[in-house]
Amino acid sequence: xxxxxxxxxxxxxxxxxxxxxxxxxxxxxxxxxxxxxxxxxxxxxxxxxxxxxxxxxxxxxxxxxxxxxxxxxxxxxxxxxxxxxxxxxxxxxxxxxxxxxxxxxxxxxxxxxxxxxxxxxxxxxxxxxxxxxxxxxxxxxxxxxxxxxxxxxxxxxxxxxxxxxxxxxxxxxxxxxxxxxxxxxxxxxxxxxxxxxxxxxxxxxxxxxxxxxxxxxxxxxxxxxxxxxxxxxxxxxxxxxxxxxxxxxxxxxxxxxxxxxxxxxxxxxxxxxxxxxxxxxxxxxxxxxxxxxxxxxxxxxxxxxxxxxxxxxxxxxxxxxxxxxxxxxxxxxxxxxxxxxxxxxxxxxxxxxxxxxxxxxxxxxxxxxxxxxxxxxxxxxxxxxxxxxxxxxxxxxxxxxxxxxxxxxxxxxxxxxxxxxxxxxxxxxxxxxxxxxxxxxxxxxxxxxxxxxxxxxxxxxxxxxxxxxxxxxxxxxxxxxxxxxxxxxxxxxxxxxxx
Ligand code: NAD
Numbered sequence: 001x002x003x004x005x006x007x008x009x010x011x012x013x014x015x016x017x018x019x020x021x022x023x024x025x026x027x028x029x030x031x032x033x034x035x036x037x038x039x040x041x042x043x044x045x046x047x048x049x050x051x052x053x054x055x056x057x058x059x060x061x062x063x064x065x066x067x068x069x070x071x072x073x074x075x076x077x078x079x080x081x082x083x084x085x086x087x088x089x090x091x092x093x094x095x096x097x098x099x100x101x102x103x104x105x106x107x108x109x110x111x112x113x114x115x116x117x118x119x120x121x122x123x124x125x126x127x128x129x130x131x132x133x134x135x136x137x138x139x140x141x142x143x144x145x146x147x148x149x150x151x152x153x154x155x156x157x158x159x160x161x162x163x164x165x166x167x168x169x170x171x172x173x174x175x176x177x178x179x180x181x182x183x184x185x186x187x188x189x190x191x192x193x194x195x196x197x198x199x200x201x202x203x204x205x206x207x208x209x210x211x212x213x214x215x216x217x218x219x220x221x222x223x224x225x226x227x228x229x230x231x232x233x234x235x236x237x238x239x240x241x242x243x244x245x246x247x248x249x250x251x252x253x254x255x256x257x258x259x260x261x262x263x264x265x266x267x268x269x270x271x272x273x274x275x276x277x278x279x280x281x282x283x284x285x286x287x288x289x290x291x292x293x294x295x296x297x298x299x300x301x302x303x304x305x306x307x308x309x310x311x312x313x314x315x316x317x318x319x320x321x322x323x324x325x326x327x328x329x330x331x332x333x334x335x336x337x338x339x340x341x342x343x344x345x346x347x348x349x350x351x352x353x354x355x356x357x358x359x360x361x362x363x364x365x366x367x368x369x370x371x372x373x374x375x376x377x378x379x380x381x382x383x384x385x386x387x388x389x390x391x392x393x394x395x396x397x398x399x400x401x402x403x404x405x406x407x408x409x410x411x412x413x414x415x416x417x418x419x420x421x422x423x424x425x426x427x428x429x430x431x432x433x434x435x436x437x438x439x440x441x442x443x444x445x446x447x448x449x450x451x452x453x454x455x456x457x458x459x460x461x462x463x464x465x466x467x468x469x470x471x472x473x474x475x476x477x478x479x480x481x482x483x484x485x486x487x488x489x490x491x492x493x494x495x496x497x498x499x
Pocket of ligand 1: 182183216239241242257419458459
């Protein structure tokens with residue numbers, strides 16, 4: 001088995017074969033915590049995209065996977081889960097070195113990835129259609145759910161293998177074939193998934209993996225007429241261009257996009273729980289989370305105590321060596337992201353928000369002198385400030401004060417996004433009332449956890465459309481076919497041609 005430390009040169013997976021890019025091109029992949037080069041990655045060309053789509057198309061049209069018995073598909077998907085579980089330590093380390101996230105975070109993701117493949121292994125045999133009331137007495141009607149076809153799965157860099165698994169697992173379970181395109185900066189675990197899929201018995205061409213240095217690979221995949229559906233996770237801006245480009249060939253599209261999610265802390269909240277949960281909600285994965293609860297709205301009566309305890313505890317969080325199991329905040333994954341966080345902190349100050357924590361780089365020591373780390377940061381802000389409205393995607397919290405429930409709901413909903421929210425209150429009726437009023441895909445009451453296998457996840461408003469996880473997601477990898485059967489005694493002769 002390849003270990004995380006020995007992998008240096010990667011290839012593309014096309015039609016069941018590992019191969020170089022068609023022009024032999026590669027690009028360099030770096031560990032963002034140390035600045036060290038960790039791999040030369042195959043840099044796919046447009047020709048490679050076309051070849052991968054053709055391989056997926058052939059595997060689909062030849063019926064290699066879509067017509068495989070659902071129980072057999074379930075076994076292969078389950079075997080993938082088992083192989084990932086067996087190699088979880090190695091894959092987690094690979095993810096850490098590619099992304100800069102902490103080993104604790106990566107191990108948690110690996111567990112969720114195994115759960116995801118197991119969940120959809122079970123779902124594969126429950127992809128039911130319906131038996132419908134006969135439209136007229138001489139006809140039976142039923143529906144079957146057929147796989148949608150070739151899926152282009154495009155994922156970002158913040159949870160590379162996790163977000164790939166959210167697409168690959170339901171797509172495989174439904175009988176689709178796939179071209180998976182990881183982010184250029186975090187390609188390594190997608191390659192590992194390709195290896196495991198082959199070992200698990202997936203027929204050739206069913207899962208293809210394309211790595212590439214530029215955005216053009218994803219754009220080309222969206223344009224390819226041989227692709228039936230695009231399952232995309234990334235920024236709202238890119239999501240809009242994906243939706244527009246996919247419209248040219250009327251591809252099915254699901255979009256998991258950005259967010260600026262609120263945590264609403266009411267006077268009657270359990271203070272300690274709300275602080276612990278809110279710290280995790282915003283600083284988990286160094287804040288590079290689509291569902292980060294980065295807008296912390298706090299009721300006036302508890303505001304001062306909440307903010308002071310939050311800041312006190314945030315100062316105790318360990319930023320640094322991602323491979324140390326004690327570290328809570330790892331590296332920022334890419335230069336542009338680091339620059340964006342810095343710029344937003346400057347914007348916050350210029351707008352008149354008050355920096356009460358961090359707002360500066362973190363320097364964890366000589367071994368990480370070439371890495372990119374940012375201190376847990378918090379601002380007291382107004383909801384109109386850009387830092388309280390725009391997605392920063394870093395460890396930056398804003399505190400905004402509110403007076404009553406109606407104002408809290410109005411502030412929470414005053415956003416173009418609607419991905420997730422947390423509500424902190426010991427009043428069960430209020431917490432559920434507020435949960436209903438918030439326009440977002442998930443609301444977590446008295447917990448920061450908004451994502452579980454089996455629980456649908458996705459956005460309202462500009463956070464996207466469609467859902468991932470959950471059984472309804474399987475439907476988004478299928479087409480409904482209606483089957484009508486004539487059961488009358490005499491042949492159907494609507495024109496009366498045999499009279
Ligand atoms: P991004 O939009 O820049 O890129 C996402 C992926 O799309 C990458 O693989 C990229 O190469 C590819 N891509 C870029 N341009 C493309 C194009 N024109 N056509 C097709 N593909 C293209 O996003 P990112 O910076 O990698 O990730 C961060 C963003 O992802 C944040 O906005 C975050 O909120 C969002 N995100 C959302 C979720 C969710 O479930 N809602 C989860 C994680 C991240």
